[in-house]
Structure formats: C-alpha cells, structure tokens
Amino acid sequence: MAGPIPALEERATACAEHLLECDRVLLASHIDADGLTSAAVAASALERAGLPFETVFEKQLDAEAIEAIAATDYDTVLFTDFGSGQLDIIADHEDAGDFTPVIADHHQPAEADTTYHLNPLLFGINGASELSGAGASYVLARALAEAGEESGTAGTVETAGEPTATDGGAATARADNRDLAALAVVGAVGDMQASGGELHGANAKIVAEGVEAGVLETATDLALYGKQTRPLPKLLEYASDVDIPGISNDGNGALRFLDGLGLELKRDGEWRCWATLTSEEKQTVASALVKKAVTSGVPAHKIDDLVGTSYVLATEPVGTELRDASEFSTLLNATARYERADVGLGVCLGDRDEALERARQLLREHRRNLSNGIDLVTREGVTREDHVQWFDAGDRIRETIVGIVAGMAVGNAGISRSMPILAFANKNDEEVKVSARGTHSLVRKGLDLSVVMGEASRAVGGDGGGHDVAAGATVPAEKKDEFVEHADAIVGEQLGDN
Known part of the structure; x- marks a missing residue:
C-alpha cells in the first residue's frame, strides 16, 4: 500500500x-x-x-x-x-x-x-x-x-x-x-x-x-475558535480575527445580536454552544453574522475569513475541546508549556481520566496567563522600527508563551498587522527568548521569519529558526538591541523596503 x-x-x-x-x-x-x-x-x-x-x-x-x-x-x-x-x-x-x-x-x-x-x-x-x-x-x-x-x-x-x-x-x-x-x-x-x-x-x-479511516470529519463552517466549548455569546464576543462592530469584544452586543435571531439559545439553564446547534440554526446565525458584517462596513475579504474548513475528530464527544482540532491543539499547548509534556502526551494517547482533567486545569491557567499577557502588551504598546515592531516582557510573561501572546495581540490598538512582531522574555540571567510572528499575507510578500531569526540571532552570538510565519531564537540579553537592528534590516530586505 x-x-x-x-x-x-x-x-x-x-x-x-x-x-x-x-x-x-x-x-x-x-x-x-x-x-x-x-x-x-x-x-x-x-x-x-x-x-x-x-x-x-x-x-x-x-x-x-x-x-x-x-x-x-x-x-x-x-x-x-x-x-x-x-x-x-x-x-x-x-x-x-x-x-x-x-x-x-x-x-x-x-x-x-x-x-x-x-x-x-x-x-x-x-x-x-x-x-x-x-x-x-x-x-x-x-x-x-x-x-x-x-x-x-x-x-x-x-x-x-x-x-x-x-x-x-x-x-x-x-x-x-x-x-x-x-x-x-x-x-x-x-x-x-x-x-x-x-x-x-x-x-x-x-x-x-x-476521513477515509473514519477518525476525521470536515465541513465548511464558521472559522471561529471555540465552536465546541464556548457558550454562543462568548464565541461571537471573542471572535476578534474578523472585527464586527457591535459584536466583537462586546459582550452585551453579542447577546443583543443573538437575542434577535429567535433561536433557543439556552437549554436547562445553560447556554448552548455552536456544536450543538442544528444545521438550520447554524445557517441562521451565520447568515445574520455576514449581514451584520456587511452593514457594518467590514471589507469583503475579511468577511470571507469568517468561513473556513472545520476539522472534527469524529470519535471524540461533541462539546469537548478534543472534538475540534484547533481546541485540541490549544489544550496541548497548555500542558508542555507549563512543564507537563507527559500530560499532553497522555491525552494524545487516549487517557481521558487523570491526564485530561489535569490538562483542562492547565488550560484554564494558560488562558488566564494569555489574557494577562495580551492586556499587558496592549496597555504598554510596542516599539516600532522601520520594518518590525517589538516588546520586551522581561519576567512578566513566560518565555514559553510569549510568542502566543504576541500573535494574539496583533491587531489590537496600536499593534499593526502590516509588520511582523518580535516578543522578548527572559530565559535566564544571561539570555532572552525572542519569538517572532507574522501573517500569511506578509509571507506571500516575501517574509521568512525562519531566515530572519536564524541570521539575526547568529549575528549576535545566539541561535534560532522556525518557519516563515512564526519563528524563535535565544540571544544574549545584552545584545537585544543589536538583534533588533539586524532583524529589522533583514525584514526590510525581504519585503523590499516597502
């Protein structure tokens, strides 16, 4: 075969x-x-x-x-x-x-x-x-x-x-x-x-x-994180990748939007989640959401981003984070980044008792830390160079999650989506971890953060690498500013100094 x-x-x-x-x-x-x-x-x-x-x-x-x-x-x-x-x-x-x-x-x-x-x-x-x-x-x-x-x-x-x-x-x-x-x-x-x-x-x-093996199901669906586990109002409120005025980052606005659709939004006193809606109910919400986006002036290409392909693990229970590939991956990130790789591996290998419960506890802690980190970055802002933007979290954000925070903060007030972001966090007394995040749009224009992080880090006595859209490095703490200069110049070359 x-x-x-x-x-x-x-x-x-x-x-x-x-x-x-x-x-x-x-x-x-x-x-x-x-x-x-x-x-x-x-x-x-x-x-x-x-x-x-x-x-x-x-x-x-x-x-x-x-x-x-x-x-x-x-x-x-x-x-x-x-x-x-x-x-x-x-x-x-x-x-x-x-x-x-x-x-x-x-x-x-x-x-x-x-x-x-x-x-x-x-x-x-x-x-x-x-x-x-x-x-x-x-x-x-x-x-x-x-x-x-x-x-x-x-x-x-x-x-x-x-x-x-x-x-x-x-x-x-x-x-x-x-x-x-x-x-x-x-x-x-x-x-x-x-x-x-x-x-x-x-x-x-x-x-x-x-799909052929019966372990995966795919479908065209809303491209929002949390379709299996988030209550419907929170699903829409936190869906900030496509900013819909009056819904995104607006809890009351999301509730008003849903209340106007004539759906059964609660059962047994609990908010329903997207995964438990019928096909007709999903269509009602999706159509209304697109209409709201259009009337609010959201650009057509951003509205297209509301829809994507969902990847569902067919053998996992509906309404759990293990059912959705995106939520499953977030659960795993919340284990090893807190020194519990054994827990994440146990969940992957089928432990639905102790390992899964511990993973969920770590996920709750992970979400709190991410939220606090995003608030910190949004509040303090970033420093802009000619071609990159950056912030230094020091000891205030764990070096294992600072890259995730950076990626999630992009698009918030004062943090541009049109240039890559570098995020620093202390690794030890002598070194700092730096994580870089870009967008697929920038990659299409020539950005390759793997090259940026590799060349810039080695130029200052560190080392790094990764992928074109996301990469990382470790550099001497006293060489941080010099590293930023190298990274900024390399990104400028890649993007043609635009």
Whole structure:
C-alpha cells in the first residue's frame, strides 16, 4: 500500500526499516502542540510495531540537550518535530558513534545531513505550510506499519488508553496507522498551517486518509475558535480575527445580536454552544453574522475569513475541546508549556481520566496567563522600527508563551498587522527568548521569519529558526538591541523596503 505522500515514501521506508532492526529506541520530541502530537503518533506506531522505547521532551534542542541524549545508552534516537535544524551538532555525535539519528521533522535543515532524515523540505514540499512535524511522523508511522507487515515483525501490543476498534474498517485503519491521521491534523492546525481557513498540500492528503479511516470529519463552517466549548455569546464576543462592530469584544452586543435571531439559545439553564446547534440554526446565525458584517462596513475579504474548513475528530464527544482540532491543539499547548509534556502526551494517547482533567486545569491557567499577557502588551504598546515592531516582557510573561501572546495581540490598538512582531522574555540571567510572528499575507510578500531569526540571532552570538510565519531564537540579553537592528534590516530586505 502506497504511503500518503509519494515523494516521501522511499525515505520513510528506509527510516522505518532501520527502526524495525533496533532493539529499542529513544524518542525525543518538541513540546508544543505539533511536537506532542508528533511524539504521540510516533509512540503509537513504535508500540504497535512491538518496539520498546522511552520518550523525552525538550523545550529547545540545543547542544546541551543533544549532549544529554548522547549520554544515554540508546543506539538509535528518533527525533520528531526537531532535529533537522540541529543536524550539524547531531552529525558530530553520529560520527563519534554516540547514536544513529532518525529524524522526522519539517524545519529548515542545517548544512549537515544523515541517512535517515525524513523532512518534506528535502523533497520540494513546504514544511511551513504543507506538512507539519506530526505530519512527518504520520508518514513514518504509515511506513512502519507497511514495513512491519512485509517483514512479519509487526507487533500486537495495544497502546495504553487507546480506543479499541469496533469494526473491520476501524481495525484496518489501526493496522496501517491511518487512524493516527487525526493527531497529525491536530499538529498541523496547532502549527498554524491552516492558511486561508484550510490545510493544503501534503496535509490535505493526510486529512483525506483520516476521513477515509473514519477518525476525521470536515465541513465548511464558521472559522471561529471555540465552536465546541464556548457558550454562543462568548464565541461571537471573542471572535476578534474578523472585527464586527457591535459584536466583537462586546459582550452585551453579542447577546443583543443573538437575542434577535429567535433561536433557543439556552437549554436547562445553560447556554448552548455552536456544536450543538442544528444545521438550520447554524445557517441562521451565520447568515445574520455576514449581514451584520456587511452593514457594518467590514471589507469583503475579511468577511470571507469568517468561513473556513472545520476539522472534527469524529470519535471524540461533541462539546469537548478534543472534538475540534484547533481546541485540541490549544489544550496541548497548555500542558508542555507549563512543564507537563507527559500530560499532553497522555491525552494524545487516549487517557481521558487523570491526564485530561489535569490538562483542562492547565488550560484554564494558560488562558488566564494569555489574557494577562495580551492586556499587558496592549496597555504598554510596542516599539516600532522601520520594518518590525517589538516588546520586551522581561519576567512578566513566560518565555514559553510569549510568542502566543504576541500573535494574539496583533491587531489590537496600536499593534499593526502590516509588520511582523518580535516578543522578548527572559530565559535566564544571561539570555532572552525572542519569538517572532507574522501573517500569511506578509509571507506571500516575501517574509521568512525562519531566515530572519536564524541570521539575526547568529549575528549576535545566539541561535534560532522556525518557519516563515512564526519563528524563535535565544540571544544574549545584552545584545537585544543589536538583534533588533539586524532583524529589522533583514525584514526590510525581504519585503523590499516597502
């Protein structure tokens, strides 16, 4: 059976065959939503193949972290959602005989290379918009299932907490790992790859496999966050990506709007959420919302942004954050960014008891911290250079969430959407973390924040990278101003000094 991405099939097969020859594997992954889902996809595939493994997470795969990995007694290390950008360091350890790396990543590779390197960028596929880290892990998982079947080494071990197949189709999807497509989509959505309201390229092929496997459902729907869990008034009030006067950021206005639609908005004294509305009720709200936007003078291209493709995890309960790919990814972000990657991984692997409850507690804390951070940035404002805008949160915003805060603050009063934003937060006494966020519109004009962060950070003795629309770096604290100067100049060059 051919894999989902033909261009990657040969390399994925080589990686899978090597893993199947191992006695055991160390699985190392990043901590964001894409990293957690990457790890979960890989862990599920390894366990199903009967391969013993241990999982570790790293906030940043730097020389120190790689040194610690090399100090373990594992002969093979599977890196997911990072590793490509650190190949120069990894290759040195490989040459020294410390371990054999297998990499399933989508970030810009370093100059070095290795035999078992699965990255879409090596095969002409955009890793920032067409395939996430979880997508690369999914391609590897599919290859593992096929290689294991052909070699007769496929295991029968059940992944802890994983739903059991109830029919032949589900059993087949599990046997060839197509059921893991749902997690891959959560990773892609969490990595902001749903540009223009939907997933494209290789991601779309994974979506198709998930739909075929019965673990995903797609539909044209309102492109608002919180359709599964937010009460209807809050859904509309907080939908600030498309600013509709009298509704967005206006709780009373959102209530008045809904009251005028003649719908049953509460049941048993509780506000209904979007996911529990009938198709007719959804159409009523959507039509009225578009009409309100038109009469309020919202530009046509912004009104188009109200509609997108929804990605629903078909086996999860309606009205829970696990049902919606976007809400699922936010829940995951709220775990590892607070040093509880184990909780996020547990949820991905099917723990619906202790891990899910702890994840929800962390999500509530995460939302409070994001809200406080956005208020801080909006209140204090940003400093504008010629081509970038920036703020320094110091110790007031965690360095693990400062990039999310920056992205969410864009568009608020005084914070422009027409230039990228740089967000600084203290990492330790000597270094600061800087996160950069742009827009897909700026990327289309030539912005590549991966290059910006990489070149500007290295110019001041730091290091960084990422994707064109979102990237990060660590730089010496005393070189912050110099870093901003370099970043501003590089963005100016990319955007033609416009």
